[in-house]
Amino acid sequence: MNLQDIIVEAEGGQQMLLNMGPQHPSTHGVIRFLVKADGEVISEAIPVVGYLHRGIEKIAESMPYAGFIPFTDRVDYLAAMFCNHAFVTAVEKLLGLEVPRRAEYLRVIADEMNRIASHLIAVGSMAMDIGAYTPFLHGIREREIINDLTEMLCGGRLTYNYMRIGGVSRDLPDGFLKRLKGFLDRFDPGFINEFNRLIGGNEILVRRCAHVATIGADEAMDMGLAGPNLRASGVSWDLRRDMPYSCYPDLEFDVPVGRGFRGSLGDSYDRFMVRILEMSQSARLLRQAIEKLPDGDIQAKAPRKIKPPAGESYGAVESARGELGFYLVSDGGETPLRLKIRTGSFSAMWAIHRKSAGCMLADLVVLLASADIVAPEIDR
Amino acid sequence: MNGEAIYEQLRDRFPDKVSETRGQGPLKCVYVKPEAIEEVLIALRDQETLGFRHLSFISGIDLKEAIEVAYGLISYSLKVLILLKVTLDHENPTVRTVSHIFSAANWHERETFDLFGVKFEGHPDLRRLLLPEDWKGHPLRKDYKEEPFYHEMPTTREPLLGRS
């Protein structure tokens, strides 16, 4: 059955069929929902995705490995460093290349800064979808400072192209660490406490988010959720700790898990709070990484033309939205045979489809915002 | 326990249906007979000592003579990723669905159908996910040819040299 049949069938029955179209103030990017509603209560919200399908996986089959890194930025533009990192990890595993320690620490610094930036937009736009426009501007204001820092580091504000196969492209400029430390001193705990008092503890936000779209632990695992969505349901799984990569074994951090902060375990408020707690853990990681930063090279000796031997590898990182993995199949040539990108928002979208039954229309908006999806991760 | 030990266990349990470990790169895989994929996945998910409850991805691969479908699974307790593959016919690839075992597979299988044309028997809602409903062809196949127009929009690319 195709989409037209679904529409015809729904319109014939007693329920309303609403279209939350690709252009809508609160969908996170171009996603469309066909909502079958009985008054205010939804019986099913069918997502229609693919409005941003750019064929990145097909482009990879005709692009040399080193030249593909800018395309990985666009897979998730809010957390582009993670995409770079996952891709170069997959290629380095195939080549058997070892990355210098200083480059690993620089990668972790870039990653954690990006995680803070991504979560700021996530919690800010969640508040905006509920109706409060100002918290979004709080988030954007802090994000501007991180944009300045990444611009010092690699020249880009949104899409970076920072990592290379074997290391990173540029070393830290003068004054970078001082500025980063200044930002962290202001951010954690000052800004986070202010945010929690103003917005996190706000009665309206709590009432809108608590007990909405509760996802249990078994269900979350079955639906393939990853990242903060999974941890908010009580499952303590974090790739940085459980399948470690880069220099995370040397750094100490906690993994925040939801516990029904104001509502039930695994509801939208838990997903909101887990992101805020993760931001302060990222600040902790950044402080340790700055202290332990070793001297050395920033790039290993990689061949000029990257031709990995035939084989397969899977490079995964814990991105701001979950497990971001690149499954790479090489046949010994200059371009990959197949590159499959596994993203956290893809599974989160399926979870939204399943959990939308029984929600009210306003709750659907909260569910969508708390799952923190971006359209290019779903569509690639 | 690493991947190799788990593949050994699978071979002991399903002697004719799981092949030997293959692959020269860092990630090794085993080939499973297409008709046995459901029982192998159920065994991996339900056995207490294995506990592979996370289906990470389902991906198609177009080798010129066949189409393979790769299943990547992660175990929360053993903290390892394993890869299972099935080999299917190139012209008409068909395999049983696993969406009743892992519900995450629902969308992964729809995407594989959309991009490679692999039909999953028993799937509750197999239709295109990423491309428009009336798109012709399956793009990630190696023998895919683009149409010159889509709904009167030209698909030709202008050459970059020679523009004033």
Place this chain on the structure above:
Amino acid sequence: MWYLLFSPACCAIELMQTGGPRTDLDRFGMVFRATPRQADVMIVGGTVTYKLAERVRLLYRQMSEPKYVIAMGSCANSGGLFQKSYSVLKGIDLVVPVDIYIPGCPPRPEALCEGLLRLRKKIMGEDWGAIAAAREPRLKGQPAGEMAD
């Protein structure tokens, strides 16, 4: 000038940052509107695929006159770095008439402001009478007199 809140991809984030506290679009009198009926300018920022192209055309037709279109970023100008792709529209001027093209990937907030100021200059220099009299929007690649349908 009120702009329509519609931007598919990465340029949307730069548009949001431009509306933020540092480079403030509000001081130009620009706020976003969710519905095309109330919007004057549609800033298309991001990659437009074939699946989305018809929606873009529909949104453009739903806007009320006078209306303008800004193509923000290289993907909207010409397909950008996704030219090799099978599902990306190579430039939105194949479906809607564009007034200002802003290059960049994504363009900096300063570049976007420059584009908006140029649009203002263009509007102030327009002879609306002549335009309304000879209203024949030309789309790239189509002969005159044919309204995109």
